[in-house]
Amino acid sequence: MTFFDLIFIFRLVPIFLIIYYILPCNCRAWLLLVASIGFYYINEPVYIAVISAATLINYILAKFLSKKKSKVILAIGVIINCSCLCFFKGASSFGLNIVIPLGVSYYIFKMISYLADLYKGKIQKVELINMANYFFMFPQIISGPIARYDYVESNVSWTKNEKSKKENFCAILLQIEDGLKYFAMGLFMKVMIADHLSVLWNDIKTIGYESISTPLAWLGAYSYSFELYFDFWGYSLMAAGLGVMLGFPFIRNFDQPYFSKSISEFYRNWHSTLGSWFRDYVYFPLGGNRKGKLRTVFNLLVVWGLTGLWHGQTYNFWIWAGVIFLIITIEKFILSRYEKLFMVVGRINVMVIIPITWVVFAIHSMKALRIYMLRLFPVIDISVAVNKNDYLYMLQDYWLYLVLAIAFTIPALTGFYKKHKNNVFTIFVIFAMFWISIFSLANSAGNPFMYLRF
Template sequence: MSGVENVAGFDLGNIVSQNSLIFSSLEFLFRFLPVFLVVFYLTPVKYRKIVLFIGSILMYACGEPRFVFLLLACTALNFLIGKNMKVDIDSPFIHSKWRDKKRRKWLLLALITDVGVLAFFKIGNVADSNILLPLGISFYTFKMISYQMDVFRGKVEADNSFWSFGSYVCMFPQLTSGPIMRYDDASEGLEHLGCTPEQFEEGLRLLVIGLGAKVLLADRLGILWNDIQTIGFESISTPLAWLGAFTYSLQLYFDFEGYSLMAVGIGMMIGMPYIKNFDQPYMATSVSDFWRRWHMTLGSWFRDYVYIPMGGNRKGVPRLLLNLCVVWLLTGLWHGSGVNFLIWGITVGLFVIVEKLFYGKWLSRHKLVSHIYVWIVIPLTWVIFAVTSLPDLGIYFGRLFPFFGIGETLNPQDIFKYFSMYWWLLLAGIFFCIPGVSAWFNKHRKSWYANALLLVLFWMAVYQLTNAANNPFMYFRF
């Protein structure tokens, strides 16, 4: 995907030219971030929310100036709506206030506005490929929706400070690609912005690990996927097609987890809590288990604000199946407006449903088979995610499963060439997917040799950045 110039109307050239928005860029690492942190910590604590908000808006404006006013307008409107829904969470009459028609109208206005803006750009992008999707619109829209729902339910108290609410919505580490932090998780950090030296050090560790995952693994693995697209799907052999699917799966994982670790690390460096967005997903034992471990903040968002309100699994099997279908249909549409994203969401949803109804319990009893199952099925679903053209998608699956007669491979020996070039990266990717590796590092992360490894990792990543063009994070487009 990273080699495609335009995906679902999203001009990647626009991102590449705005390096201040990309965490894995020299401009961000050696200009924006150090300057921001110095200004932030020289500012008295009570004014740091203002610094965070203005810094986030300036950073967003550097990369997406045409949509900065959209972000500001949505933030201001949601702040005002939240204040009008305000309720004392300690009040014994909270349940009666839930049913207050006025508050329901304010919630409805928030949902119509937020979902409407998101749908306008998603649907408009389908109708006119020249319409660009504002960076991070799916992420900051979901943050605003969760805030309004939690205020309405009485789970959190509406924020009285625009600077505080604006910092929550527009916080630059999470603005463009998440994780999707809930307001109740963010509120304590926003109240006392700042951290201890130990927290700052831990955040810096995560930043370096994420940078290494992105620059040294994801970007390098992405070269193979780019090569396969350049060759043309109709010209690759079946083994190379499978190698491409596996490689893309690892690329996407290290790209997005790398971003998430950097985002969480930067957040911790300014006093925000740690948010876990991945939990060794490729060690899952089923598709359902995989999606409980992958992009966990998005999964929990759909669970709490769509699946459970629709009844979850409490209203019988037919309703359960309907709820799962709706959740996965929306998940596909959230990721993109292309037909392939819709097919991808439906496909994953069908696997989840079939596992629940038939062989999910059997998989849980056969660990080896279940791991093999995941390592076959998940890369196939990622191919649907990656290939936006339906004819090309058909050709690629024809190469994966050469029973449909799509013509002879021009170079059936191509697998040997590319495997000899990328085997060490694939091996490294698989190695860092092993739970014991991260467990070892977490145990020794404060040791001098672990810090020395991180120092070497950082400068290796910087060296790589100085010798290659910046490659935007793959989730920038959603």
């Protein structure tokens, strides 16, 4: 079951919200935990014991760590969590027929950050219910965003003093309304943009990379870039919307990355909660940029090496991560010296190189990747008959979704929403987006989110 399942949208969420807000504040934590465990059990019943055991082990380690700030205990916790993640990530490489649990990376990353923040003194009190909710919370357990523990500890309704019932009721209605807006926009991005562009990308794969023209190859690169973006941003908005409905603050996981001024900035704005996690728990502990240029390059190499390995063990992920590392290093140490040149080259990198790297990200076979690259850059004639107008036929079917994708990447649209989100016209448009998405879902089989198995 996913967020765009009609049963989830029209039955489970309304029933849960009604019960959640009828219950006293001090009971809501337990309801959220039970609902989160149930949600994960529906999706991945085999592995519910794994995440439960991991939570219990981390709780025991946290209790020891709260009594004595020991690097040994912290190291044991990191090793146990990383070993669990490596086992599932590397199982297929050793011929083990084991499916990666949904969202395994996200709750493992949360467990590591919890222990690290506890060691640093950022967490003052270890409470099993809040800790378990931080790990299990159903809006985030499958594909993030990777919130920090204070997101749960300091912002949830059950940790605050209750105000008057009238004031609470008004506040509840407002936060549910805000959450529904985010959820509706995320649903539209997923169902009406990402899912339709995924059909375009699949059509290109069906034709065969060797049989597509260069314009269609570039169209495919950009369509896949948009598909990945709106699939994951759509999920992030839906997850954030559910959190807002429950009284949590909004988490921005994407911030108009395709309008970034460089690839470095692009990856600060793309899946920013993952990027900040690697920054705070890998890059900074290694020394960041405080120990000279060579050490900074090494630290960046470690971060991007781990990022590539996290996405998968096939060569394409290593190439993808290596290219990004190389360009970021060049931007940081060479291009940054020439401000005007950097402004031009940085934009070109985002608009041209990023779509190429997403092609590398998408195609696992080295042979198929080579063919696609030769279609993007036809420096060698591979002697296959190609319909030179094939991209025009694709545009006839998919131009509307490409236009929507381009429109939703423009920062001005986000700025307009922030200023006019309570405007009647804005609410009407979001209402229409929601029901268009529901109509599309009712008449088709929805595609699962692309990041579910990361």
